[in-house]
Amino acid sequence: MPSASSAKRRYLGTVYDDAWLLDGLRTPFADYNSALGQVSATDLGIAVAKALLTRTGVDPETVETVVGSNMAQTSFDAYYVPRHIGLYAGLRIESPAVGVQRLCGSGFEAIAQAADNIQLGKLASALAVGTESMSRNPIAAYTHRGGFPLGGVDFRDFLWESTMDTASSTAMGHTAENLAKRYDIPREAVDAFAAESFARACEAWDSGFYDEEVIALENQRFEREGYNTRELKLKRGVESFSHDEHVRPTSLEVLGKLRPAFSRDGVQTGGNSSAIVDGAAACLVATRDYAREQDIEPKARILAAAAAGVPPEIMGIGPVPAIQGVLELAGLTLDDIDRFDINEAFGAQYLVVEKELGLDRSKVNVNGGGIAIGHPLGATGVRCTVTVARELQRTGLRYGISSACAGGGQGIAILVENPDAGV
Numbered sequence: 502m503p504s505a506s507s508a509k510r511r512y513l514g515t516v517y518d519d520a521w522l523l524d525g526l527r528t529p530f531a532d533y534n535s536a537l538g539q540v541s542a543t544d545l546g547i548a549v550a551k552a553l554l555t556r557t558g559v560d561p562e563t564v565e566t567v568v569g570s571n572m573a574q575t576s577f578d579a580y581y582v583p584r585h586i587g588l589y590a591g592l593r594i595e596s597p598a599v600g601v602q603r604l605c606g607s608g609f610e611a612i613a614q615a616a617d618n619i620q621l622g623k624l625a626s627a628l629a630v631g632t633e634s635m636s637r638n639p640i641a642a643y644t645h646r647g648g649f650p651l652g653g654v655d656f657r658d659f660l661w662e663s664t665m666d667t668a669s670s671t672a673m674g675h676t677a678e679n680l681a682k683r684y685d686i687p688r689e690a691v692d693a694f695a696a697e698s699f700a701r702a703c704e705a706w707d708s709g710f711y712d713e714e715v716i717a718l719e720n721q722r723f724e725r726e727g728y729n730t731r732e733l734k735l736k737r738g739v740e741s742f743s744h745d746e747h748v749r750p751t752s753l754e755v756l757g758k759l760r761p762a763f764s765r766d767g768v769q770t771g772g773n774s775s776a777i778v779d780g781a782a783a784c785l786v787a788t789r790d791y792a793r794e795q796d797i798e799p800k801a802r803i804l805a806a807a808a809a810g811v812p813p814e815i816m817g818i819g820p821v822p823a824i825q826g827v828l829e830l831a832g833l834t835l836d837d838i839d840r841f842d843i844n845e846a847f848g849a850q851y852l853v854v855e856k857e858l859g860l861d862r863s864k865v866n867v868n869g870g871g872i873a874i875g876h877p878l879g880a881t882g883v884r885c886t887v888t889v890a891r892e893l894q895r896t897g898l899r900y901g902i903s904s905a906c907a908g909g910g911q912g913i914a915i916l917v918e919n920p921d922a923g924v
Contacts, residue, residue, distance in 0.1 A: 512826030514807030520616035521799040522917060523792055525784030525887030526553045529715050529745050530776075530875040536735055536742040537718070537779040538636040541576040542879070543585050544733040545781035546632035547723050550590040552716045553628075553783045559795050561591030564785070565624040567598035568615045570607035571879040573659060575637035586630050589723040589731060605846060606808065606819075606905050606913035607631060608782065608882025613806035613915065615786035625791045631884070632781035633877035635660060660777075666909055669813040673908060674763035674774065676816045677847035681768045683815070684853045688768040691848035692756040695773035695872045697862075698845060699751035702869025706748060710868055714891060717743035747776040747875050773848035778875030782883035801890035801901070801917040805830040808913040811906075817850030819912020820904040821857050827902060827916040839898035840864055842889035844881050844905035845871035854906075868892060881905060886915050893919035 528549050531537035537545065546569060554561050567590075569583025578585070583598035603610040608631030615627035638660035645655070664673045671679070680686070705711055719741050723731040735742055751772065761767035762774065785797075792799050807826030811819050820843055828834060841864055845851045851870070855862060868888060871881065885903035893901045899922035904914035 511822045512807040512809040514805060514826045514830050515613070515617055515620060516805045516830045517616050517620050517803050519788050520619045520803040521787055521789055521792055522801040522803055522886065522890055523785040523787055523797045523799050524553065524557050525782065525800065525883065526556065526716055527714060527782035527880065527884050527887065528718055528780045529742055530747065530778040530780035530877060531742065532746045533777040534636045535746060536739045537634065538736055540634060540733055540735070540779065541637060542571050542632040542634045543576060543578065543582050544723070544731060545634065545779065546582060546586040546630045547589045547731065548718060548721065548733055549716065549781045549783045550586050550628060550630050553785065554590060557785065557795070557797055559785065562593045564592050564626050564628050565596055566618070567592065567628045567630060568611040569598060569600045570602070570611040570631040570882065571600060572602065572604065572607060572633060573638045575634040582632070587628070588728065589725055590628070603808065603911065603913060604907040604909060605844065605876070605878050606882055606907035606911060607879045608884065609806070609886065609903065609905060609913040609915055610882065612784065612786060612803070612883065612886055616803050616806065619786065619788055626785065626787040628783060629786055629883060630781065630783040631880035631882055633879040634779045635777045635877060636779050666813050671814045672763065674769050674847065676814055677769050677850045678763055678767045679815050680817050680853045681849035684856055686768060686849045686852050690852060691768045691773045692753055694848045694852060695756050696751060696753040698866065698870045698872040699749065701867060702745070702748040702873035703750055705868035706744065710895070714887065715743065717741050745874050747778055748869065748873050768849050769847050773872060775846050775871035775876035778877050780875065780877040780880050782880045782887060784883055784887050799920055800894060802920055804916045804918050806915045808911060811910045811912060813910035816908055816910045817846060817906045818853060818857065819906035819910065820854045820914060821912065823912035823914035824858065824902055824904050827914045831916055833900065835859070838864070838900045838902055840867065840889050840892050840901040842866060842885040842903045843870070844876060844885055846876060846906055848872060850906060886917065890917050893917070894921060898922060
C-alpha cells in the first residue's frame with residue numbers, strides 16, 4: 502500500500518533495469534487532408550512496423566507483443582488497431598496486443614508500458630507503435646442511436662470538438678493563452694521560437710539527419726495467409742511520399758502576419774502552434790539479451806519514465822513535473838541532460854516550460870519540433886523518443902529526455918541514455 506508521502510508525489514514513474522530502445526522509424530508526416538488524408542491509422546501503423554522489422558532484420562515471430570497508441574477512431578475497424586498492426590506485421594497469432602491512451606502523451610505511454618512489461622519480467626521484446634490520422638477524424642453523433650427528434654440532429658466535427666476540455670471549459674489553444682498571460686510571454690517571442698523550429702527542421706532534413714529515421718511510403722498491400730488483404734493508398738497522383746510536408750522555410754515576417762487563432766489579442770496562431778498532420782512511428786523495446794540474440798546494437802537504454810497531472814486549464818505546463826520526475830527517479834539533474842525533445846504543442850506552452858525549468862534552448866529540439874514537423878497525437882511520443890535517441894548517437898552525448906504535455910492536464914517524460922557515450 503502506498504505511503505502517505507508517496508501519495509503526495511507529483512508524478513508516477515518507473516526506473517528500468519534492462520529496457521533498451523533497439524531502433525525506431527517513422528513515416529513522413531503529411532499535412533491535413535493531403536498525401537495521407539485517406540489512409541487509416543491502422544494502415545499507417547502496419548507500414549511503419551513492417552519497415553522497422555525489415556530494417557532491423559528482427560524475426561517478427563520473436564516479438565512478443567504490440568503496444569499501440571492511437572487517439573481518434575479513423576475507420577470502422579478502429580477497435581482492432583494494435584492487434585491488426587501485429588497480425589499484418591507478421592507477429593505470431595499467439596502474441597497479444599494492447600492499445601494505450603494518454604492523449605498527446607500516448608506514444609510515450611506505449612514505450613513506457615513496453616518497458617514496464619520488461620521490468621515486470623513478463624516479456625523480453627515489444628513493438629511500440631504510435632499512429633494517427635488527423636484527417637480521418639470522423640463527423641460524429643453520439644445521441645442518435647434511438648432516432649432523430651425534430652430539430653435535434655447533432656452531428657459534429659470530432660477533431661474540432663475534441664480540442665475542448667469540458668471539465669474546465671477550456672480549448673487546447675486557450676490553455677496556451679492562459680500560460681502566456683500567467684508567464685508574460687509576448688507574441689513576438691512565440692513567433693521567433695516558431696521560426697527557429699522551422700529553421701532547425703529544414704536544416705535537419707538538408708543535412709540528412711532524418712534520412713535514417715523516415716521511410717518513404719508508396720501504395721502497398723498487406724497480406725497475411727488466411728486473412729483479408731489490406732491496402733495503403735496514397736492520395737491520387739502521389740506515387741511516393743518521403744518528406745515531412747509541413748517542414749518548409751518559414752520566416753519571422755510571414756509568421757508575424759498571421760492572425761491569432763484562439764482569441765483576438767492572443768499569441769497563438771496557426772503558424773506558431775503544432776501542425777495538424779497524419780503519420781505513424783514505431784520502435785522496438787527489448788532486453789539486452791534479446792538485442793544480442795538479434796545481433797542489434799541498441800540506439801538507447803531506457804532509464805526511467807514518469808507521468809504527472811497538472812491543472813487542465815494550464816495543461817501545457819505538464820512536462821515540468823514529468824521531467825522533474827524522471828530526473829528524481831534516476832538521481833540526475835537538469836545539468837546532466839545533453840538533449841531534450843519536448844513536443845511543441847503550442848509555442849507559448851513550450852516557452853513556459855523552458856522558463857519554468859530554466860532550459861538551455863541550444864539543447865532542446867535541435868532538429869525541429871512539433872510546430873514545424875507536426876503533432877499526430879498518438880505518434881508524437883514515439884517520434885520524440887526515437888529522435889532524441891538518434892541525436893545522442895549522432896553527437897556522442899549521453900543523456901536525453903523526450904517529453905510532452907497532454908490534454909486534460911498531464912505531462913509525461915522518458916529518460917534515455919546513449920550506450921556508446923564515452924566509449
